[in-house]
Amino acid sequence: MINILWPFDLNTNDFYNTYNGIPTNNPSYVPSPVSTTAIHFQSSSQQSVEITQPTLKLTHTSFTVECWIHPISLSTYDNAIFAQCQNSSPQNCFHLGIRNATLFMNYYKETLKGISVLKANNWYHVAFVFDALTLQLTVYLNGKQDATKKVYTPYQGTNDIITIGTSKISRIHHTHFNGYMDQLSVVSKAKSAEDILLDATTIPLIRVKG
Template sequence: MLYMYTSNSYFQMTSYFNLTYRSFTVEAWIYPTSVSGDWPIFGQCTCTTCTSQCLYFILRSGKLYMSFNYIDLSGVTTVNASNWYHVAFVYDYSASQQIIYLNGYQDAVHSAVTTPYLGYNGSITIGYSPLVSTTYFSNYIDNVALITRAKSSTEILADATQLWYFSFDLPNPYYDNGPNRLNGTAYSITSVTGHNSIGQAIRMTTTSSYFQLYGISSYSYPTSKPYTYAMWVYPSSNLGGVLVHVSYSQPGYNYQQELLGLTYSGQLVTQVNANTPVSAYPSVIGPVISINTWTHVACTYSMTNGLTLYVNGVSQGSTGSNTVTSYYLIPNYVYLTLGYSFGYGNNYIPAYPFQGSIDEFYAYSRQLSASEIYTLASI
């Protein structure tokens, strides 16, 4: 992550990338402290006075703005200061099209671009552009990527909303295969054959085994941010057990919650500590999960649909619209622990460790649709 802490901070790559007559995609996470004026995000310039030879991607008066120097596209959505945003610009050479994305969704499109980008050299700059030379980006820029093809809308949405994806495959089972590289740490865990008998999974070998990662912000407290957690599980016991535990501290306490797990009787359950409209623990309870069998489980939340629970790609019910309009979660960065709750339990999920194996762990900052959950359960 780049922190632009002075009024003229920026990052420059001296290697040249020839982007002439080709498609490309620029992506980044940004955290602006101000949205007035121009704030450069990405630039490459061959000639500042020549048409289509200077590329810049900026935040202009709170809206994303992309230009090839006189071939411009402005976004329509105004962003707020002091918030993280995923931003992307796609140039599709074959379709003669420029597209701006904000948080994974198309914000503006310019079709019939008559002149392609012609910048054959020039240093790439992050946080600065020669065409916006009086200002530099203020605060944070992260995960900047230049891809020499036009990414699809599906790929952009995944980059913006997939928090992590752990395949648990060797040789790096604890590496995050998602866009954010939030690698995890394992405690008393071993690798075993995965759900599809091809890759690997992780197995809890003791009653204090767990897998943990750190770094996801809850943005506010309370919050109404949507989420999705999905994974394959192979329980060796179904007499209760925590699957997804979140907390403010590494040892599992402070604002801790158990969002997904097994009840005392082995039923799958999702729950959340609701703030509004009623302070309670709304939940959806599903079937008993068979032991020594791979089962795909998932839980989702949005203000519109409430909590929804899935088993093998099939919905087991939902709390319904506006049943949870906000919930309590950590007011800062989150520790997420798989399979263990450090002795803490809430509502239907007892403070028991999960016993068994876990594979293909996905998390999203949006509520996946039923068809998307079914796709994950079919992989």
């Protein structure tokens, strides 16, 4: 069972001291209404976090990735939240983030795009779920299902490093996140809609929209 939590409380360590991160280009920290602090990524400085060891193995495995995000700006391009890339080809990447101000999740040729349009300078709880049994991709925004799609190929997995705040895909547009992230978690199971809603509504200091 994989269980990872990056609280971003003034460092990039995994709460369970297994998947500890290495900051790139010195991202800073800001006070967070979700916890103590959130990490602050500036896309202009290409700031991110890398986790090189151990390898995250999600081959043919269900998973849920959750995070609190506060984008400072939203471009028409990609703003990556979490990624694991085998090489620079988009078809060999597993990446989650914001594209055209909507959530998206992608691996190989499978892509799911959200419906709701995000706005800058707001806190959001986001969740990305893959159910290996039903081959269902689902994205949630503030505890509510935003989009879902049945796919035909399970996630094959990769042995490459994890990146937070960027993706190593080779695209003509930037892939860096610009804003704050807090409480980024990964578990090797498909969380239920009820669990996602609970996670999104148990932080009393955040007023999520809609």
